[in-house]
Amino acid sequence: MTTTIPTPIRLQLGHAAVQVVADRIGADLLHIKGESLDPTVRRSGRTASDVDVLVHPDHVAALLVALRAAGWELLNDFPSSSAFEHSATLRHPAWGHLDVHRSFPGLTVRAEVAFGVLWSAGRTWLAAGRACRVPEPTAQRLVLLLHAARSRGSHRGRQDITHTWTAADDDVRAAVEELARRLGAEVGLAAATGRLDAWRGHPDHDLWQVASAGGTRIDEWRARVKAAPTTRGKLRLVGRAALVNVEHLAMLRGRPPTRREVVAEFFARPARGVREELARRRPRRAGD
Structure with missing residues (x-):
C-alpha cells in the first residue's frame, strides 16, 4: 500500500533536501515564503505548494548543477519564469x-x-531537523508583499496583503517601508499596498501596473522594455518579444513540443496579442 506524505511534511523534507545539496557545495541560500514563514508573518490557513529559495548570485550556477545531479529536473530556466526573469523551476x-x-x-x-542585506539579518529555521537560513520577519513581510503584488488581484494575494500590511500596526509598517527603501523596493511595495499611482512616471511603474492589475501581452512587453535600465537590455527584449517560450509550451503540453507546434505558436502569439488589444479597445455595450 502506498502512503501519501502530507504536503507540509513533504515540503519540509524538500527544504531540507535542497539545504543538504547547498551545504555540500558551500552555496549560500535563504529559504523564503511557504513553510519557512515565521508564525508572526504567516496567516492562519495559508498553505504552500512548493519550495522557494533565494540564492547568492555567485552560487546559482553551481547549485543548479548540483541539484540536477541530485535528481532535480529543470523545467524552465530564468528567462522563461516571468517578466522579471528571476527564477528557475525544478521538480523532484x-x-x-x-x-x-x-x-x-x-x-x-x-x-x-x-x-547580503537579507542574509546578514537572517535567522535559523529547522526544516525536518536541518538547519536552514531564513530572512527575519520584517524581510519576510516585504518578500510576501512583493509576491502578492504580482498576483493580479488574486484572493490569496489579497489575503496576504491584508494580513501582512493592512492589519499590521504602524511600527511594523514603518519597518517594512524602511527595509523597502534600503532594497529599492518602494515601487513594488506601493503596488502591493494600493499606492502605485504615486510612482507614475517611474520606469518600473508600468511593469508593476501590469503585474498587479493585468494587461495584454503587448502591455507587458512594452513595460518590460521601458523598465530595462540599459539600451542593450531594451534591444535584447525587443529581439526576444517574438520568440516562442519553448519551455513554457512544454509545461502547458506536459511534453516537449514538436517543431510543427513551435512554428504554429510562433505565428499564433502575435495574432493573440492583436486580438487582446482589439478586445481591450472595443467599446463595451451598455449593461456589460
Whole structure:
C-alpha cells in the first residue's frame, strides 16, 4: 500500500533536501515564503505548494548543477519564469517543485547587495531537523508583499496583503517601508499596498501596473522594455518579444513540443496579442 506524505511534511523534507545539496557545495541560500514563514508573518490557513529559495548570485550556477545531479529536473530556466526573469523551476520525484531565485522581483538594488542585506539579518529555521537560513520577519513581510503584488488581484494575494500590511500596526509598517527603501523596493511595495499611482512616471511603474492589475501581452512587453535600465537590455527584449517560450509550451503540453507546434505558436502569439488589444479597445455595450 502506498502512503501519501502530507504536503507540509513533504515540503519540509524538500527544504531540507535542497539545504543538504547547498551545504555540500558551500552555496549560500535563504529559504523564503511557504513553510519557512515565521508564525508572526504567516496567516492562519495559508498553505504552500512548493519550495522557494533565494540564492547568492555567485552560487546559482553551481547549485543548479548540483541539484540536477541530485535528481532535480529543470523545467524552465530564468528567462522563461516571468517578466522579471528571476527564477528557475525544478521538480523532484519525491519532493515536488522548487523555485530557485537568483533575484526577487521588486528588489532593485544589485542582487548581491539585496542578498547580503537579507542574509546578514537572517535567522535559523529547522526544516525536518536541518538547519536552514531564513530572512527575519520584517524581510519576510516585504518578500510576501512583493509576491502578492504580482498576483493580479488574486484572493490569496489579497489575503496576504491584508494580513501582512493592512492589519499590521504602524511600527511594523514603518519597518517594512524602511527595509523597502534600503532594497529599492518602494515601487513594488506601493503596488502591493494600493499606492502605485504615486510612482507614475517611474520606469518600473508600468511593469508593476501590469503585474498587479493585468494587461495584454503587448502591455507587458512594452513595460518590460521601458523598465530595462540599459539600451542593450531594451534591444535584447525587443529581439526576444517574438520568440516562442519553448519551455513554457512544454509545461502547458506536459511534453516537449514538436517543431510543427513551435512554428504554429510562433505565428499564433502575435495574432493573440492583436486580438487582446482589439478586445481591450472595443467599446463595451451598455449593461456589460
